Amino acid sequence: MSYQQWPPPQGQPYPGPPPKPPRRHDPVAVALGNASLLGLGYFLVRRWLLGILGLAGTAVLVVLLYQRRDGGYQYAVLGWGLLQVVHGWLLAHRRPPRAASLPQRIVALGVTVVVLAAVGFQRYDAQRIDAEAVAAREAGDCAGVRAAQAKYGAGHRIGDAPRTVRVESDVEACNRIEVVADKLRTATAVADVLAIESAFGQLTAIIRQPDQVPTVEKVVDRFVGSFPLGEPCRTVAVTEWLRSRKPAGNILDRPNALVPRIEPNALLGCADGQAGKADWAKARNTYQLLVTRYPRAKQAIRARAGVQKADHAILQAKIRAELARVRELVSSGEYCSTPAKYSPAPRLRSGVNRAAFFGSEYTRQLPTGWRAGTADTAALVICAGEEESGSAVRTCQYRPFFGSGRITDVTFYKIAVPVRVYELRTGRLIRTSKVQISGSVCPATISYTTYNGIGSPDPYEEVKPTAATIQAAFRPLVVRP
Numbered sequence: 001m002s003y004q005q006w007p008p009p010q011g012q013p014y015p016g017p018p019p020k021p022p023r024r025h026d027p028v029a030v031a032l033g034n035a036s037l038l039g040l041g042y043f044l045v046r047r048w049l050l051g052i053l054g055l056a057g058t059a060v061l062v063v064l065l066y067q068r069r070d071g072g073y074q075y076a077v078l079g080w081g082l083l084q085v086v087h088g089w090l091l092a093h094r095r096p097p098r099a100a101s102l103p104q105r106i107v108a109l110g111v112t113v114v115v116l117a118a119v120g121f122q123r124y125d126a127q128r129i130d131a132e133a134v135a136a137r138e139a140g141d142c143a144g145v146r147a148a149q150a151k152y153g154a155g156h157r158i159g160d161a162p163r164t165v166r167v168e169s170d171v172e173a174c175n176r177i178e179v180v181a182d183k184l185r186t187a188t189a190v191a192d193v194l195a196i197e198s199a200f201g202q203l204t205a206i207i208r209q210p211d212q213v214p215t216v217e218k219v220v221d222r223f224v225g226s227f228p229l230g231e232p233c234r235t236v237a238v239t240e241w242l243r244s245r246k247p248a249g250n251i252l253d254r255p256n257a258l259v260p261r262i263e264p265n266a267l268l269g270c271a272d273g274q275a276g277k278a279d280w281a282k283a284r285n286t287y288q289l290l291v292t293r294y295p296r297a298k299q300a301i302r303a304r305a306g307v308q309k310a311d312h313a314i315l316q317a318k319i320r321a322e323l324a325r326v327r328e329l330v331s332s333g334e335y336c337s338t339p340a341k342y343s344p345a346p347r348l349r350s351g352v353n354r355a356a357f358f359g360s361e362y363t364r365q366l367p368t369g370w371r372a373g374t375a376d377t378a379a380l381v382i383c384a385g386e387e388e389s390g391s392a393v394r395t396c397q398y399r400p401f402f403g404s405g406r407i408t409d410v411t412f413y414k415i416a417v418p419v420r421v422y423e424l425r426t427g428r429l430i431r432t433s434k435v436q437i438s439g440s441v442c443p444a445t446i447s448y449t450t451y452n453g454i455g456s457p458d459p460y461e462e463v464k465p466t467a468a469t470i471q472a473a474f475r476p477l478v479v480r481p
Contacts, residue, residue: 012067029104140218142174191234284310291374336383341427360384390414
Protein backbone atom coordinates (compact mmCIF):
# COMPACT_ATOMS: atom_id res chain seq x y z
CA MET A 1 0.00 0.00 0.00
CA SER A 2 1.35 3.49 -0.87
CA TYR A 3 0.82 6.76 0.98
CA GLN A 4 0.97 10.35 -0.13
CA GLN A 5 2.33 13.17 1.94
CA TRP A 6 -0.29 15.47 3.34
CA PRO A 7 -0.40 18.28 2.91
CA PRO A 8 1.68 17.99 -0.21
CA PRO A 9 4.97 19.74 -0.30
CA GLN A 10 4.87 23.39 -1.26
CA GLY A 11 5.57 24.16 -4.87
CA GLN A 12 4.38 20.76 -6.24
CA PRO A 13 1.01 20.36 -8.10
CA TYR A 14 -1.75 18.27 -6.53
CA PRO A 15 -1.97 14.99 -8.48
CA GLY A 16 -5.58 14.23 -7.38
CA PRO A 17 -6.95 11.13 -5.69
CA PRO A 18 -5.49 7.84 -6.74
CA PRO A 19 -7.41 6.09 -9.61
CA LYS A 20 -9.83 3.31 -8.74
CA PRO A 21 -8.68 -0.12 -9.66
CA PRO A 22 -10.40 -1.45 -12.88
CA ARG A 23 -13.48 -3.67 -12.33
CA ARG A 24 -12.82 -7.26 -13.14
CA HIS A 25 -15.29 -9.12 -15.48
CA ASP A 26 -16.04 -12.80 -15.47
CA PRO A 27 -17.10 -13.96 -19.00
CA VAL A 28 -18.53 -17.19 -17.59
CA ALA A 29 -20.74 -15.32 -15.13
CA VAL A 30 -21.90 -12.94 -17.88
CA ALA A 31 -22.74 -15.82 -20.22
CA LEU A 32 -24.55 -17.70 -17.46
CA GLY A 33 -26.47 -14.57 -16.50
CA ASN A 34 -27.59 -13.94 -20.06
CA ALA A 35 -28.63 -17.59 -20.39
CA SER A 36 -31.45 -16.75 -17.97
CA LEU A 37 -32.98 -14.61 -20.79
CA LEU A 38 -33.33 -11.82 -18.22
CA GLY A 39 -30.26 -9.80 -19.35
CA LEU A 40 -28.59 -10.57 -16.01
CA GLY A 41 -25.11 -10.85 -17.56
CA TYR A 42 -25.34 -7.31 -18.91
CA PHE A 43 -26.37 -6.04 -15.50
CA LEU A 44 -23.33 -7.78 -13.96
CA VAL A 45 -21.00 -5.80 -16.23
CA ARG A 46 -23.05 -2.64 -15.64
CA ARG A 47 -24.30 -2.43 -19.21
CA TRP A 48 -27.71 -1.23 -18.14
CA LEU A 49 -29.12 -0.41 -21.56
CA LEU A 50 -28.16 -3.79 -22.99
CA GLY A 51 -29.65 -5.49 -19.95
CA ILE A 52 -32.93 -3.63 -20.37
CA LEU A 53 -32.97 -4.42 -24.11
CA GLY A 54 -32.30 -8.09 -23.43
CA LEU A 55 -35.08 -8.27 -20.84
CA ALA A 56 -37.52 -6.34 -23.08
CA GLY A 57 -36.75 -8.56 -26.07
CA THR A 58 -37.43 -11.65 -24.00
CA ALA A 59 -40.70 -10.15 -22.73
CA VAL A 60 -41.88 -9.34 -26.27
CA LEU A 61 -41.10 -12.83 -27.55
CA VAL A 62 -42.79 -14.46 -24.54
CA VAL A 63 -45.94 -12.36 -25.06
CA LEU A 64 -46.02 -13.30 -28.75
CA LEU A 65 -45.44 -16.95 -27.87
CA TYR A 66 -48.31 -16.86 -25.36
CA GLN A 67 -50.70 -15.18 -27.76
CA ARG A 68 -49.93 -17.05 -30.96
CA ARG A 69 -48.54 -20.29 -29.56
CA ASP A 70 -46.49 -20.94 -32.64
CA GLY A 71 -43.48 -23.24 -32.36
CA GLY A 72 -41.46 -20.70 -34.33
CA TYR A 73 -41.56 -18.31 -31.41
CA GLN A 74 -40.04 -20.96 -29.16
CA TYR A 75 -37.07 -21.14 -31.48
CA ALA A 76 -36.98 -17.35 -31.56
CA VAL A 77 -36.73 -17.27 -27.75
CA LEU A 78 -33.94 -19.85 -27.80
CA GLY A 79 -32.13 -17.91 -30.51
CA TRP A 80 -32.53 -14.69 -28.57
CA GLY A 81 -31.07 -16.32 -25.47
CA LEU A 82 -28.16 -17.83 -27.41
CA LEU A 83 -27.45 -14.44 -28.97
CA GLN A 84 -27.28 -12.83 -25.53
CA VAL A 85 -24.99 -15.58 -24.21
CA VAL A 86 -22.52 -15.21 -27.09
CA HIS A 87 -22.68 -11.43 -27.04
CA GLY A 88 -22.20 -11.29 -23.25
CA TRP A 89 -19.23 -13.66 -23.46
CA LEU A 90 -17.57 -11.58 -26.17
CA LEU A 91 -18.38 -8.35 -24.37
CA ALA A 92 -16.74 -9.57 -21.15
CA HIS A 93 -13.68 -10.78 -23.07
CA ARG A 94 -13.15 -7.42 -24.76
CA ARG A 95 -12.96 -5.58 -21.44
CA PRO A 96 -9.88 -6.62 -19.43
CA PRO A 97 -8.97 -7.35 -16.78
CA ARG A 98 -10.80 -10.65 -16.74
CA ALA A 99 -11.03 -12.63 -13.57
CA ALA A 100 -13.24 -15.41 -12.30
CA SER A 101 -15.84 -14.22 -9.81
CA LEU A 102 -17.36 -17.01 -7.79
CA PRO A 103 -20.17 -14.86 -6.29
CA GLN A 104 -21.21 -13.64 -9.74
CA ARG A 105 -21.14 -17.15 -11.10
CA ILE A 106 -23.23 -18.44 -8.21
CA VAL A 107 -25.83 -15.67 -8.67
CA ALA A 108 -25.95 -16.08 -12.46
CA LEU A 109 -26.11 -19.84 -12.25
CA GLY A 110 -28.80 -19.73 -9.57
CA VAL A 111 -31.06 -17.38 -11.51
CA THR A 112 -30.56 -19.29 -14.77
CA VAL A 113 -31.24 -22.63 -13.09
CA VAL A 114 -34.44 -21.27 -11.54
CA VAL A 115 -35.65 -19.94 -14.91
CA LEU A 116 -34.76 -23.09 -16.81
CA ALA A 117 -36.20 -25.30 -14.07
CA ALA A 118 -39.47 -23.37 -14.18
CA VAL A 119 -39.65 -23.73 -17.96
CA GLY A 120 -38.69 -27.40 -17.75
CA PHE A 121 -41.35 -28.11 -15.14
CA GLN A 122 -44.01 -26.40 -17.24
CA ARG A 123 -42.99 -28.46 -20.26
CA TYR A 124 -43.04 -31.65 -18.21
CA ASP A 125 -46.45 -30.82 -16.77
CA ALA A 126 -47.76 -29.91 -20.23
CA GLN A 127 -46.58 -33.29 -21.49
CA ARG A 128 -48.31 -35.04 -18.58
CA ILE A 129 -51.58 -33.21 -19.28
CA ASP A 130 -51.20 -33.99 -22.96
CA ALA A 131 -50.87 -37.69 -22.13
CA GLU A 132 -54.15 -37.49 -20.18
CA ALA A 133 -55.83 -35.79 -23.14
CA VAL A 134 -54.51 -38.40 -25.57
CA ALA A 135 -55.74 -41.24 -23.36
CA ALA A 136 -59.18 -39.63 -23.11
CA ARG A 137 -59.30 -39.00 -26.85
CA GLU A 138 -58.35 -42.59 -27.67
CA ALA A 139 -61.11 -43.74 -25.34
CA GLY A 140 -63.55 -41.45 -27.15
CA ASP A 141 -64.05 -39.47 -23.93
CA CYS A 142 -64.58 -35.85 -24.91
CA ALA A 143 -65.32 -34.89 -21.31
CA GLY A 144 -61.89 -36.22 -20.34
CA VAL A 145 -60.26 -34.23 -23.15
CA ARG A 146 -61.92 -31.05 -21.91
CA ALA A 147 -60.92 -31.77 -18.31
CA ALA A 148 -57.30 -32.19 -19.39
CA GLN A 149 -57.34 -29.03 -21.47
CA ALA A 150 -58.75 -27.05 -18.54
CA LYS A 151 -55.58 -27.84 -16.54
CA TYR A 152 -53.40 -25.79 -18.87
CA GLY A 153 -52.32 -22.42 -17.52
CA ALA A 154 -50.25 -19.50 -18.73
CA GLY A 155 -47.00 -21.26 -17.78
CA HIS A 156 -47.88 -24.28 -19.94
CA ARG A 157 -48.76 -22.04 -22.86
CA ILE A 158 -45.35 -20.39 -22.58
CA GLY A 159 -43.32 -23.49 -21.75
CA ASP A 160 -44.81 -25.76 -24.45
CA ALA A 161 -47.15 -23.74 -26.63
CA PRO A 162 -47.53 -26.21 -29.56
CA ARG A 163 -48.63 -29.02 -27.24
CA THR A 164 -51.37 -26.88 -25.70
CA VAL A 165 -52.53 -25.94 -29.19
CA ARG A 166 -52.82 -29.60 -30.15
CA VAL A 167 -54.98 -30.38 -27.12
CA GLU A 168 -57.14 -27.36 -27.85
CA SER A 169 -57.59 -28.67 -31.40
CA ASP A 170 -58.79 -31.93 -29.82
CA VAL A 171 -61.34 -29.96 -27.79
CA GLU A 172 -62.52 -28.14 -30.91
CA ALA A 173 -62.86 -31.48 -32.69
CA CYS A 174 -64.84 -32.82 -29.73
CA ASN A 175 -67.15 -29.82 -29.89
CA ARG A 176 -67.78 -30.46 -33.58
CA ILE A 177 -68.25 -34.18 -33.00
CA GLU A 178 -70.77 -33.62 -30.21
CA VAL A 179 -72.75 -31.19 -32.36
CA VAL A 180 -72.83 -33.80 -35.12
CA ALA A 181 -73.71 -36.53 -32.60
CA ASP A 182 -76.70 -34.51 -31.34
CA LYS A 183 -77.79 -33.85 -34.91
CA LEU A 184 -77.42 -37.53 -35.78
CA ARG A 185 -79.35 -38.64 -32.69
CA THR A 186 -82.23 -36.26 -33.42
CA ALA A 187 -82.32 -37.15 -37.12
CA THR A 188 -82.24 -40.88 -36.40
CA ALA A 189 -85.16 -40.68 -33.99
CA VAL A 190 -87.40 -39.25 -36.73
CA ALA A 191 -85.67 -41.03 -39.66
CA ASP A 192 -84.67 -37.72 -41.26
CA VAL A 193 -82.50 -39.29 -43.95
CA LEU A 194 -81.24 -35.98 -45.35
CA ALA A 195 -80.06 -34.87 -41.90
CA ILE A 196 -78.42 -38.27 -41.30
CA GLU A 197 -76.61 -37.99 -44.62
CA SER A 198 -75.44 -34.49 -43.70
CA ALA A 199 -74.17 -35.72 -40.31
CA PHE A 200 -72.22 -38.54 -41.94
CA GLY A 201 -70.68 -36.01 -44.32
CA GLN A 202 -69.48 -33.95 -41.37
CA LEU A 203 -68.08 -37.04 -39.66
CA THR A 204 -66.25 -37.90 -42.88
CA ALA A 205 -64.52 -34.51 -42.75
CA ILE A 206 -63.59 -34.97 -39.08
CA ILE A 207 -62.28 -38.50 -39.54
CA ARG A 208 -59.69 -37.24 -41.98
CA GLN A 209 -57.81 -36.35 -38.80
CA PRO A 210 -56.52 -39.81 -37.77
CA ASP A 211 -56.33 -38.76 -34.10
CA GLN A 212 -60.11 -38.30 -34.01
CA VAL A 213 -60.99 -41.81 -35.21
CA PRO A 214 -61.69 -43.19 -31.68
CA THR A 215 -64.01 -40.30 -30.84
CA VAL A 216 -65.91 -40.63 -34.11
CA GLU A 217 -66.07 -44.36 -33.51
CA LYS A 218 -67.97 -43.71 -30.28
CA VAL A 219 -70.54 -41.67 -32.21
CA VAL A 220 -70.91 -44.43 -34.80
CA ASP A 221 -71.34 -47.03 -32.04
CA ARG A 222 -74.12 -44.97 -30.46
CA PHE A 223 -75.78 -44.63 -33.88
CA VAL A 224 -75.65 -48.39 -34.42
CA GLY A 225 -76.89 -49.02 -30.88
CA SER A 226 -80.01 -46.91 -31.45
CA PHE A 227 -81.46 -49.56 -33.80
CA PRO A 228 -84.01 -50.90 -34.22
CA LEU A 229 -86.06 -47.75 -33.80
CA GLY A 230 -89.43 -47.79 -32.09
CA GLU A 231 -91.21 -47.21 -35.41
CA PRO A 232 -90.38 -49.99 -37.93
CA CYS A 233 -91.05 -47.82 -40.97
CA ARG A 234 -88.49 -45.31 -39.72
CA THR A 235 -85.98 -48.12 -39.38
CA VAL A 236 -86.73 -49.11 -42.98
CA ALA A 237 -86.18 -45.54 -44.16
CA VAL A 238 -82.72 -45.47 -42.57
CA THR A 239 -81.75 -48.95 -43.83
CA GLU A 240 -82.78 -47.91 -47.34
CA TRP A 241 -80.40 -44.97 -47.06
CA LEU A 242 -77.63 -47.19 -45.73
CA ARG A 243 -78.14 -49.49 -48.71
CA SER A 244 -77.76 -46.60 -51.13
CA ARG A 245 -74.73 -45.10 -49.34
CA LYS A 246 -71.43 -45.62 -51.11
CA PRO A 247 -68.86 -47.34 -48.82
CA ALA A 248 -66.10 -45.01 -47.65
CA GLY A 249 -63.65 -47.67 -46.49
CA ASN A 250 -63.57 -46.47 -42.87
CA ILE A 251 -65.46 -46.90 -39.62
CA LEU A 252 -68.43 -45.01 -41.05
CA ASP A 253 -69.19 -48.19 -43.03
CA ARG A 254 -69.86 -50.10 -39.81
CA PRO A 255 -73.64 -49.37 -39.81
CA ASN A 256 -73.92 -51.07 -43.22
CA ALA A 257 -73.37 -54.44 -41.54
CA LEU A 258 -76.44 -53.69 -39.43
CA VAL A 259 -78.84 -53.79 -42.38
CA PRO A 260 -79.22 -57.59 -42.88
CA ARG A 261 -79.75 -58.08 -39.15
CA ILE A 262 -82.52 -55.56 -38.57
CA GLU A 263 -84.14 -55.03 -41.96
CA PRO A 264 -86.30 -58.21 -42.17
CA ASN A 265 -88.09 -57.49 -38.89
CA ALA A 266 -88.31 -53.80 -39.75
CA LEU A 267 -89.88 -54.50 -43.15
CA LEU A 268 -92.36 -56.94 -41.65
CA GLY A 269 -93.30 -54.58 -38.82
CA CYS A 270 -93.64 -51.65 -41.20
CA ALA A 271 -95.84 -53.64 -43.59
CA ASP A 272 -98.04 -54.86 -40.73
CA GLY A 273 -98.45 -51.28 -39.53
CA GLN A 274 -99.41 -50.10 -43.01
CA ALA A 275 -101.89 -52.95 -43.30
CA GLY A 276 -103.35 -52.01 -39.93
CA LYS A 277 -104.01 -48.53 -41.32
CA ALA A 278 -105.60 -50.07 -44.44
CA ASP A 279 -102.86 -48.58 -46.60
CA TRP A 280 -102.82 -51.75 -48.64
CA ALA A 281 -100.83 -50.49 -51.62
CA LYS A 282 -97.86 -49.51 -49.44
CA ALA A 283 -98.27 -52.64 -47.33
CA ARG A 284 -98.13 -54.86 -50.40
CA ASN A 285 -94.99 -53.13 -51.70
CA THR A 286 -93.28 -53.52 -48.33
CA TYR A 287 -94.27 -57.18 -47.98
CA GLN A 288 -93.05 -57.85 -51.52
CA LEU A 289 -89.78 -56.04 -50.83
CA LEU A 290 -89.18 -58.34 -47.85
CA VAL A 291 -89.90 -61.44 -49.96
CA THR A 292 -87.61 -60.22 -52.75
CA ARG A 293 -84.66 -59.29 -50.54
CA TYR A 294 -84.87 -62.07 -47.99
CA PRO A 295 -86.69 -64.99 -49.65
CA ARG A 296 -85.28 -67.52 -47.16
CA ALA A 297 -85.85 -65.50 -44.02
CA LYS A 298 -88.49 -66.74 -41.60
CA GLN A 299 -90.22 -63.37 -41.92
CA ALA A 300 -90.74 -64.07 -45.64
CA ILE A 301 -93.42 -66.67 -44.81
CA ARG A 302 -95.62 -64.06 -43.19
CA ALA A 303 -94.71 -61.57 -45.90
CA ARG A 304 -96.00 -63.88 -48.66
CA ALA A 305 -99.28 -64.27 -46.80
CA GLY A 306 -99.33 -60.50 -46.39
CA VAL A 307 -98.93 -60.00 -50.14
CA GLN A 308 -101.96 -62.22 -50.79
CA LYS A 309 -104.00 -60.45 -48.13
CA ALA A 310 -103.02 -57.07 -49.52
CA ASP A 311 -103.90 -58.14 -53.07
CA HIS A 312 -107.33 -59.23 -51.88
CA ALA A 313 -107.87 -56.01 -49.94
CA ILE A 314 -106.72 -53.89 -52.89
CA LEU A 315 -109.11 -55.79 -55.18
CA GLN A 316 -112.00 -55.33 -52.77
CA ALA A 317 -111.26 -51.63 -52.43
CA LYS A 318 -111.12 -51.35 -56.20
CA ILE A 319 -114.45 -53.14 -56.52
CA ARG A 320 -116.06 -50.92 -53.90
CA ALA A 321 -114.80 -47.84 -55.71
CA GLU A 322 -116.09 -49.16 -59.04
CA LEU A 323 -119.47 -49.97 -57.53
CA ALA A 324 -119.78 -46.56 -55.93
CA ARG A 325 -118.87 -44.94 -59.23
CA VAL A 326 -121.33 -47.01 -61.25
CA ARG A 327 -124.13 -46.44 -58.76
CA GLU A 328 -123.48 -42.72 -58.86
CA LEU A 329 -123.53 -42.66 -62.66
CA VAL A 330 -126.64 -44.82 -62.86
CA SER A 331 -128.57 -42.86 -60.24
CA SER A 332 -127.68 -39.55 -61.87
CA GLY A 333 -128.41 -40.85 -65.38
CA GLU A 334 -124.90 -39.96 -66.54
CA TYR A 335 -123.69 -43.46 -67.24
CA CYS A 336 -124.43 -43.21 -70.95
CA SER A 337 -122.20 -40.14 -71.30
CA THR A 338 -119.53 -41.43 -68.91
CA PRO A 339 -119.48 -45.22 -68.97
CA ALA A 340 -117.54 -47.05 -66.26
CA LYS A 341 -116.83 -50.66 -65.44
CA TYR A 342 -117.83 -52.81 -62.51
CA SER A 343 -115.50 -55.80 -62.51
CA PRO A 344 -117.69 -58.27 -60.54
CA ALA A 345 -120.70 -57.68 -62.81
CA PRO A 346 -122.14 -60.89 -64.34
CA ARG A 347 -120.51 -62.13 -67.51
CA LEU A 348 -122.55 -62.22 -70.70
CA ARG A 349 -124.09 -65.64 -71.21
CA SER A 350 -126.66 -67.45 -73.27
CA GLY A 351 -130.19 -66.55 -72.33
CA VAL A 352 -131.35 -63.44 -70.57
CA ASN A 353 -128.70 -60.91 -69.56
CA ARG A 354 -130.31 -58.47 -67.18
CA ALA A 355 -129.74 -54.84 -68.02
CA ALA A 356 -130.12 -51.33 -66.72
CA PHE A 357 -132.14 -49.27 -69.23
CA PHE A 358 -131.94 -45.53 -69.83
CA GLY A 359 -133.58 -43.07 -72.16
CA SER A 360 -136.72 -44.44 -73.79
CA GLU A 361 -140.19 -44.75 -72.30
CA TYR A 362 -140.68 -47.96 -74.25
CA THR A 363 -138.13 -49.74 -72.04
CA ARG A 364 -140.55 -49.39 -69.13
CA GLN A 365 -142.79 -51.93 -70.82
CA LEU A 366 -140.10 -54.60 -70.92
CA PRO A 367 -140.41 -57.63 -68.62
CA THR A 368 -139.10 -57.25 -65.08
CA GLY A 369 -136.98 -60.34 -65.65
CA TRP A 370 -134.94 -58.33 -68.13
CA ARG A 371 -134.35 -55.48 -65.71
CA ALA A 372 -131.62 -55.38 -63.08
CA GLY A 373 -132.89 -54.48 -59.65
CA THR A 374 -129.63 -52.68 -58.76
CA ALA A 375 -126.68 -51.50 -60.79
CA ASP A 376 -124.37 -54.19 -59.42
CA THR A 377 -126.66 -57.02 -60.60
CA ALA A 378 -126.78 -55.89 -64.24
CA ALA A 379 -124.74 -57.45 -67.00
CA LEU A 380 -125.58 -54.76 -69.53
CA VAL A 381 -126.34 -51.07 -69.63
CA ILE A 382 -128.60 -50.12 -72.55
CA CYS A 383 -128.79 -46.45 -73.44
CA ALA A 384 -131.73 -45.55 -75.69
CA GLY A 385 -131.74 -42.37 -77.71
CA GLU A 386 -134.57 -40.22 -79.04
CA GLU A 387 -137.17 -42.07 -81.11
CA GLU A 388 -137.33 -41.48 -84.85
CA SER A 389 -139.13 -42.92 -87.86
CA GLY A 390 -138.09 -46.34 -88.94
CA SER A 391 -138.84 -48.29 -92.08
CA ALA A 392 -142.23 -47.96 -93.83
CA VAL A 393 -144.72 -50.72 -93.13
CA ARG A 394 -147.84 -49.91 -95.17
CA THR A 395 -149.62 -47.06 -96.91
CA CYS A 396 -153.38 -46.63 -96.50
CA GLN A 397 -155.88 -44.16 -98.02
CA TYR A 398 -158.16 -41.96 -95.96
CA ARG A 399 -160.86 -39.43 -96.78
CA PRO A 400 -163.01 -37.21 -94.60
CA PHE A 401 -166.28 -38.47 -93.09
CA PHE A 402 -168.21 -35.51 -94.41
CA GLY A 403 -168.05 -33.78 -97.68
CA SER A 404 -166.23 -34.77 -100.75
CA GLY A 405 -162.65 -34.13 -99.62
CA ARG A 406 -159.83 -35.63 -101.51
CA ILE A 407 -158.33 -38.98 -100.61
CA THR A 408 -155.03 -38.81 -98.65
CA ASP A 409 -152.33 -41.49 -98.61
CA VAL A 410 -150.97 -42.13 -95.09
CA THR A 411 -147.83 -44.24 -94.70
CA PHE A 412 -147.20 -45.99 -91.38
CA TYR A 413 -143.60 -46.35 -90.16
CA LYS A 414 -141.97 -48.46 -87.49
CA ILE A 415 -140.58 -46.65 -84.43
CA ALA A 416 -136.77 -46.58 -84.58
CA VAL A 417 -134.89 -46.24 -81.29
CA PRO A 418 -131.08 -45.77 -81.47
CA VAL A 419 -129.38 -47.77 -78.73
CA ARG A 420 -125.87 -48.23 -77.33
CA VAL A 421 -125.16 -51.36 -75.36
CA TYR A 422 -122.35 -51.44 -72.75
CA GLU A 423 -120.95 -54.48 -71.00
CA LEU A 424 -120.95 -53.43 -67.36
CA ARG A 425 -118.12 -55.79 -66.39
CA THR A 426 -115.70 -53.96 -68.67
CA GLY A 427 -117.48 -50.67 -69.35
CA ARG A 428 -116.90 -51.42 -73.05
CA LEU A 429 -119.34 -50.44 -75.81
CA ILE A 430 -120.28 -53.76 -77.43
CA ARG A 431 -123.12 -52.74 -79.74
CA THR A 432 -124.55 -49.71 -81.50
CA SER A 433 -127.75 -50.13 -83.46
CA LYS A 434 -131.35 -49.09 -83.94
CA VAL A 435 -134.20 -51.23 -82.74
CA GLN A 436 -137.38 -50.91 -84.81
CA ILE A 437 -140.63 -51.39 -82.99
CA SER A 438 -143.49 -52.66 -85.10
CA GLY A 439 -147.20 -52.47 -84.33
CA SER A 440 -150.68 -52.20 -85.78
CA VAL A 441 -151.24 -50.05 -88.86
CA CYS A 442 -154.09 -48.61 -90.91
CA PRO A 443 -156.74 -48.11 -88.25
CA ALA A 444 -160.30 -47.57 -89.51
CA THR A 445 -160.18 -43.93 -88.58
CA ILE A 446 -157.51 -41.42 -87.85
CA SER A 447 -157.90 -38.04 -86.28
CA TYR A 448 -156.36 -34.83 -87.45
CA THR A 449 -156.92 -31.11 -86.94
CA THR A 450 -158.48 -28.73 -89.45
CA TYR A 451 -158.65 -24.96 -89.53
CA ASN A 452 -162.00 -23.58 -90.73
CA GLY A 453 -162.71 -26.93 -92.28
CA ILE A 454 -159.50 -26.95 -94.20
CA GLY A 455 -156.86 -29.58 -93.54
CA SER A 456 -155.75 -33.13 -94.22
CA PRO A 457 -154.19 -35.95 -92.19
CA ASP A 458 -150.42 -36.23 -91.76
CA PRO A 459 -149.10 -38.51 -94.51
CA TYR A 460 -146.53 -39.98 -92.04
CA GLU A 461 -147.74 -41.92 -89.04
CA GLU A 462 -146.08 -44.26 -86.56
CA VAL A 463 -147.32 -47.73 -85.91
CA LYS A 464 -149.13 -48.35 -82.67
CA PRO A 465 -146.79 -50.64 -80.66
CA THR A 466 -147.86 -53.26 -78.19
CA ALA A 467 -145.98 -54.80 -75.28
CA ALA A 468 -145.29 -57.82 -77.43
CA THR A 469 -143.83 -55.80 -80.31
CA ILE A 470 -141.71 -53.72 -77.92
CA GLN A 471 -140.30 -56.88 -76.34
CA ALA A 472 -139.65 -58.35 -79.75
CA ALA A 473 -137.67 -55.27 -80.77
CA PHE A 474 -135.47 -55.24 -77.63
CA ARG A 475 -135.13 -59.00 -77.25
CA PRO A 476 -131.95 -59.33 -79.40
CA LEU A 477 -130.21 -56.89 -77.07
CA VAL A 478 -130.99 -58.77 -73.88
CA VAL A 479 -131.44 -62.40 -74.84
CA ARG A 480 -128.45 -64.09 -76.38
CA PRO A 481 -128.72 -67.40 -78.23
